[in-house]
Amino acid sequence: MADVTNTAAPTMANAGKPIARYEARQKVTGGKIYGDDLAVPGKPAHGWLVTSAIAKGTITAIDDSAAKAVPGVLMIMTHENRPPLQPMKTFSTGGIGLTSQEPLGGPEIAHDGQIVALIVAETFEAAREAGRKLDISYNEGRPATTFGSPGVVRKTTKEVVGRGGGPTLGDVEAALAGSTHVVEAEYSTPVQHHNTIEMFTTTAFWEGDRLTLHEPSQFVWGAKVGLAKQLGIDPDNVHYVSPFVGGAFGAKAAIGHRTPLVALAAKQLGRPVKLVPTRDQCFTIAGYRQETKSKVRLGCDAEGRLTGYSHELDEFTSLLDPYHNGGLENSAAMYAFKAVGGDMFLSRGDRNVPVFMRSPPEVPVIYALESAMNELAEKAGMDPVAFRKLNDTRVNPVNGAPYTSRSLNECFDEAAASFGWSRRTPAPRSMRDGDWLIGWGCSMATYPTSMTPATARVTLNANGGAKVEVAAHDVGTGAYTIIGQTVGERLGIDPRRIIVQCGDSDLPPGPVSGGSVTTASVTSAVAKACDQLLAKMSASGPMSDEDRRAAFDRIGSNALIEYAEWTPAGMDPKQAKTLYEGGVPFAGGAGEDRTMFAFGAEMVEVRINERTREIRVPRMTGAFAAGHIMNPRTAHSQYLGGMIWGMGSALLEATEMDRLRGRYVNDNIAEYLVATNADIPQVDIIMVPEQDDEINVLGVKGIGELANVGTAAAITDAVYHATGVRIRDLPVRIEQLLV
Amino acid sequence: MADDIKKAGPDRRSVLKGSALAGGVGAMLATNVRAAQDGEPRAAAAVSRIPVSLSVNGQTRDVSVDTRATLLDTLRHDFELTGTKKGCDHGQCGACTVHIDGERKLSCLTLAATVEGADIVTIEGLAKGDALHPMQQAFIDHDAFQCGYCTPGQIMSAVALVKEGHTGSDAEIREYMSGNLCRCAAYPNIVAAVKQAAPQMGDA
Amino acid sequence: MRPFQYERAASPARAVSSADAGSKYHAGGTTLIDLMKLDVWRPERLIDISALKEPRMTRIERNGKALRIGSMVTMAALAGDEGVRRSCPVLTDSLWLAASAQLRNMARLGGNVLQMTRCSYYRDTSYDQCNKRAPGSGCAALDGSNRHHAILGTSDACIATYPGDWAQALIALDAVVEILGKDGPKSVPFATLHRQPGNRPDVETTLAAGDLITAFVIPDADWARSKYLKIRDRESYAFALTSAAVALRMDGDAVSDVRIGLGGVATVPWRATAAEAVLKNAALSEDTAQQAAEAAFAGANTLEHNAYKVELGKRTLVRALMDTAGMEA
Structure with a gap:
């Protein structure tokens, strides 16, 4: 490990040493540390997935004559010849599956890009050619695509999964009716995909009865046990190897269809099989963040003290499995609400099954709450930071359980001092630099420990x-x-x-x-x-x-x-x-007798061209407190990356859907936009010391999913501050500002 | 550079429509447009392999490649140099960046057959023995990566950027590093690393 | 990708004589390999011209006011040409604001002007409706997702946006394309190179089979007061939502000459002649710039998701005009 002097390694109280990463040298020299890099015994064959061209319907015929004729093709596995598999439980129901749908289980197509064949050939080029030549005929139905599409049914989450009513405290209707100021607004968040730069690769080989998987995984033990069940073999005979993962963000925990299929192919061929899917396939063979809608009502009294908080959360999910995040039990714990109400709803369609994506359930729920907080502060004529500090709480108002530690106010103080928040003039359109409108916005960040x-x-x-x-x-x-x-x-x-x-x-x-x-x-x-x-x-x-x-x-x-x-x-x-x-x-999180969360405060500056309205974010400041920090260097990087994720989530990232055909349209990373280096001029990260002796033996809180929560609310508030236009549907797009 | 559209015909996929989509706006046919040339199999070209002599990291090797093989897949599959990464395979992420005759290029959009005789350098060829290239050390010093998957491409791009002379300002570095996506978003640390390494590079 | 034969061209003439209906030229490869991997293009033969060293195809030459740029010059090489940047910044701005440094090192200008649309329904062969890819099959973008699609030069058969940037500078500056064809060399106005889709969106250009672009000639490349303004969702490495290539000559406040190309909004490289007519010999002001913008988009056809491009396109043009007027001549 190299001796270092660096800008990314601040020192702070209650923290470990900012030493360089254990694997740093391997990562800068191209070490073989990711699944598809690892050596296999013998010459591997190469896989290629064929995925459905429709979102709903039935396969009526498969003509594999042209594909079979491609020199080097070893196998074409479809629903017509797939070896047997056992049922798979989903992650939400105690299993490891992305979905309970059987891989290549039949001719039915339940979503866009469903795997309909695995082709294996001597070379990648041959497998790809055969994949293009596999001729599949469909009988196509009309898919129910998203909120508002024909055929979509909305039910309460509780009706669908038997649990999941929203938290309640007091009489929220009465509290809102008695409030001096009330905000009532609807917020929405889009479909987003993890788009890890490492795709969903799988390599499988068998040595006797023992199966080895080289596959990026966030849960190798779960995968081993779950896959063994699905294959009907002893878990001790499954060896999952995933030394390093090229980005995960939630996408690489549950097992999708590809993994058992590659394992079966390797077994049948008696040699290693490597699969590297295409980027567009990665949009449909794994999960994603589902779209949500939030209807929030939030009130305060004449002094700015919060009264009632009502939140109706709508999530979209798949007809295959009702994956959902909920999250109102967490948002209800955030401030000193006097009354809380609301409920959660699921709408289902012909879509692949969603999955956790960095910071569920906070990202959509806290976006809505914090946006409403900013709007209510304005109505009450208060500075949004002062408004939050006034409404800070030391306990979860719903059940009275005390926070083990909570340094939100300290975070706001530190962020404000660093950012220069006191220089903000509150009126919309009151700050500018030449042709550029300037807006400053803020939000809380939070994540349950x-x-x-x-x-x-x-x-x-x-x-x-x-x-x-x-x-x-x-x-x-x-x-x-x-x-x-x-x-x-x-x-x-x-x-x-x-x-x-x-x-x-x-x-x-x-x-x-x-x-x-x-x-x-x-x-x-x-x-x-x-x-x-x-x-x-x-x-x-x-x-x-x-x-x-x-x-x-x-x-x-x-x-x-x-x-x-x-x-x-x-x-x-x-x-x-x-x-x-x-x-x-x-x-953890909002528990029965203790409340465990990490907090942060985020402030952003946006610049919006007066004429053409493109939105740029020249600087962001985040101050975070999360107990003992094991390594300030890696922590700093996680906060930094998190805030940039939050910025991208607010302004760039959305999977666009063809609502008629039920298909993801921008299924590539030229058109599904993630932030580039040029989008990120300056991010200042402040780590606020915090001691929590109660939470666990080392006094640590998780930090990887903290910093991207709330950023979107800070950005939309900054956009409002710059332009006077409230955008509540993410991502903020240039066309929403051409008013 | 004429485009032969007839050859770029549709898949042979024949969709038996349900009632849902047929007759929609999208099915509108311009009456004088030639009907799709569907289902006429043409004599497929046989798989074509070609011998190429590739110089990678100073070592020359003769290999026989499928004419369709990209430099990226050839490096990973034939040379077992897996430092160069596949992130999109379509020129959208920069993870496969290598140096070809001193210029940064995308190995995923480069056919191996087209770089015979070129001097190819990958991430594995940057360090001199145990001594890291100043850019590699700078990436460590500034924690300019998290998962590390895009890092080889970032470093190859950064080294080329310095040689191109695009270190005039932070803004210039950012713009000229924007062809390398980092999903963990280590961007500010990457800029700091480039600034550290640039004056140390000399002719390295 | 379908199998193909690979051959290296020994000379431009040999390349052209070897070319046939089943072949494609390989220059930088950035569009070609992309579309071949997607199975959209299926050439039987690639003729690799990337190593050709003919001076007329590889040099940037100035002759008086005229600029001659070889088709094999990379985007990066022209973008980095200080002389061109000083005398005609719109030609270099429109390059460095496009793609990424790596792609600009690979892509040759001849191929750059021929880059294909980003329309998802064209690029993904699993959609059965695309008149550009499968003539007569329909256009899924009309009732599909069309935020990025064109509003000018469209037809009932196709609304795919021409994605390039540099071409907007070329069309604005009356560039001429030099071509080596089966019958020898020829020159055509750049403005006639691309075809609007009409009822044949599958026919992209007026090039004949075997035609090889060898150079671009800009007869008058002294436009120190010129710029390319590109509006996009993210700061870099993104296609234009709207863009404007503007070149101005001023006589005091009056516009003595003006050229306007518009990107991101049309099916082909787009010259805004009506807007130019509004401005020529007029005083440049917010008002006249706005009138020019109204004229430029008078014929726009919009759909569900791309209607914003009318307003954004106008604002882009007005801003580009005002910014350009403010440049040092």
């Missing part, structure tokens, strides 16, 4: 070398680095002498890398294993080299190994067993 059971094995040598093993995942978050740091700090050894192994289902089970649970959960298990080691050496804290050597001498061994199972406080320790079964029970 959740924890799951985790395990870890730590090996310590007498000479101070160590190895830590846990099937956690590094999706760019710095998991290897902070796991190594945990061992180093706990045992008093140099992190450079610690080998960290993750991303392999042969390792002790770790949780899904989702819901920002990894740091809090896995480091807790690692710390527990370290404490067990220390106890064996009769030590109570980090040891000097001499003390450690002396301890080893006393014990009469040269290496000690400890295995720890950890469960979050308040969870039945027996729940750790779930991990071994491929499951992952969550605890």
Whole structure:
């Protein structure tokens, strides 16, 4: 690891060392660390997916004569010849499946881009050619595409899935009726796709009865157990290998159709099969963030104190499986509301199944709440920062459960000072620079701190070398680095002498890398294993080299190994067993007796050309407090990336649909726009020190999904401030401002 | 550069329509437009392979490639140089950026057959033994990546950018790095890394 | 991608004589390989002309006011030409504001002007309706998703937008295209190179089979007061929603000469002659610029999602005119 001096590594109170990433050298030299890079035994065959050209209907015929005739073609798997598979449960129902729909299960087409064939050939070029030549005939029906499409039925979430009514507190109608100021507005968020730069690759090979998968995964243990069930084999015979993941953001946790199909093909051919799908296929063979609508009513009294908060949340989802996020239980905990009401609804259509995407359920729900907060502050004639500080709370108003820590006001103070918020003139269109209208906006950021059971094995040598093993995942978050740091700090050894192994289902089970649970959960298990080691050496804290050597001498061994199972406080320790079964029970957030969230404050400046109305974001400031920060360098990068995600989500990202045909139209990354370097002139990240001794042993909160929450509300408020035009439907597009 | 539209005919996919879409606006036919040339199989060209001599990271190797093989797939499949990444395969992300005769180009839109004799440098060829290229070190120093998947392309692009002389301002660096998407959004750190490495590069 | 034979052309003449209905030229490859991977284009033979070194195809030459730019010059090379940037910035702006540095290093100008539409229904062969790809099959964009589609030069058969930027500068500046054809060299006005779709959107250009663009000639390239304004959703690496290539000569406040090309709004490179007529010999002001913009978009046809392009296109042109007028002559 290189010695460094850098701008991206601030030091702060209550934080670990800003050391460089464990795998930094591999990442800058092109190391073979991603699924499709890894070597396989023997010459692999290459796969190609054929996906449906319609969103709804039936396959009436498949003519594979031209495809078969392509030299080098080894296999064409369709619903007509697919080997048997067992049913798959979805993630939401305790399984690992993206959908309960059977892969190549029949001629029915349930959504655009459904996998209808897997072709395997000697070369990628031959497989692709055969894929283009596979002739499929359909009987096409009219799809129900999105909100408002013919055939779409709206029901309460509770009616559909049996749970999920909104939180209630007091009489919200009375509270709103008695309010001095009330905002009533509807907000919407679009379909968005994760578009990780690494696509959904899968490599499979069998050695005897043992299947190895090289596949980017946020949950190798879940995938191993789930896939084994689907294939009808012993989980011990499935080996998932995913040392590093080229971006995940929620897209690489659930197993879609491709994985079992590639595994079956490799079995049938008796050789490794590699699949690299196309970018457009990645829009339909995996999940996405579903579109939402929020109807918010929010009131305050003459002094600006919040009264009632009512939120009706509509989510769109698939007719195949009712994936949904909800989220009102979290938003209801945010401020000192006197009364809370609302409900959640699902509408379903002929669409692929959505899945978690960075910061569910907060992104749409907090966008709506924070937008309403900004609108209400204006109505009340208050500065939006002062308005939020006035309405801060130390408890969840719905159940009175206290926050373990909450530094939102401190975040706003720090952000405001850095950004220069006091120089904002409140009137819309009151700030400009030549032909450019300037707008400043702000929002809260928040994300629940959740924890799951985790395990870890730590090996310590007498000479101070160590190895830590846990099937956690590094999706760019710095998991290897902070796991190594945990061992180093706990045992008093140099992190450079610690080998960290993750991303392999042969390792002790770790949780899904989702819901920002990894740091809090896995480091807790690692710390527990370290404490067990220390106890064996009769030590109570980090040891000097001499003390450690002396301890080893006393014990009469040269290496000690400890295995720890950890469960979050308040969870039945027996729940750790779930991990071994491929499951992952969550605890945290808006709990019954404690409320656990990380917070931040975000401020943005937008510039909008007076004439042509293009929107640019020259600077953003975010101040965040999330307990103990394991590594300020990697934390800084996560916050930075999060705010840029939030900006993209507000201004750029939307999957456009052909509403008649039920198909995603801009299914590529030239037209599904994510931010480029040129879009991001300046982002200032402030890490506000926060101590939380109650939340977990290390006092850490998850941070990976914090900074992109609320950004959109800050941006739409800045757009209003610049132009006087309130945009409530995301993303903000130039045509909405040509008024 | 005439486009032979007849050859670019439709898929042989024949859709038996339900009632939903037929007769919509989209089905409007201009009456004097030639009917689709559907279903006439032409003699397909046989798979064509071609011997090429490729110089990658200073080493020349003779390989036989499918004329359709891209440099990207050839590097990954035949040379087992997997540092160069496939992120879109259509010139939309920059993850496959390599240097061809000193210029940054996209290996996904480059046929291997077209670069015979060219000097190709990939991310694996940037360090001199254990000594990292100043740009690689700068990326580490500034944590200019998270998941790391776009990083090889970013670094190859950044090295070329410095040689092109586009380091005049932060804005110029940003613009000339915009052909490399980073979904983790490490952009400001990438700009800082470029600024650190630029004066250190010399003729490296 | 379908199998094809690959051959390297030894000379432009050999390339042209070898070309036939089943072949395509490979220059930078950025459009060609993209569309071949998508299975939209299925040539049986590629004639690789990328290594041709003929000076007339590879040089940028100035002769008095005239500028002659070889078709094999890369986008990056012309974008980086300081002399051209000083004498005629619209020619270089419209290049560096397009694509990415890597693509500009690859793409040759001859191919750049022939780049194909980004219409999703054209690029994705799984849509069965596309008159450009499958003549007579219909146009899915008419009742589909059409935010990016054209409002000028459209027909009932096709509304696909011409996506290029540099072509707007060429058409504005009365460029001439030099072509080597089966019958020898010929020159045609750039304005006649592209065809509006009419009822044959599959026929993109007036080029004959085997025609090879060898150079672009701009008879008068002294337009120091010229610029390319490109409006797009993101700051870089994006296609134009609307754009304007504007070149002005001023006599005090009066416009003595004006050229206008419009991008992102039309099915082909678009010369706004009606707008030019409004401005010629008039004093340039907000009012006259607005009148010119009204004239430019008088014939626009809009659909569900692209109606905004009328207003945005007008504002783009007005801003480009006012900005250009403010430049140092």
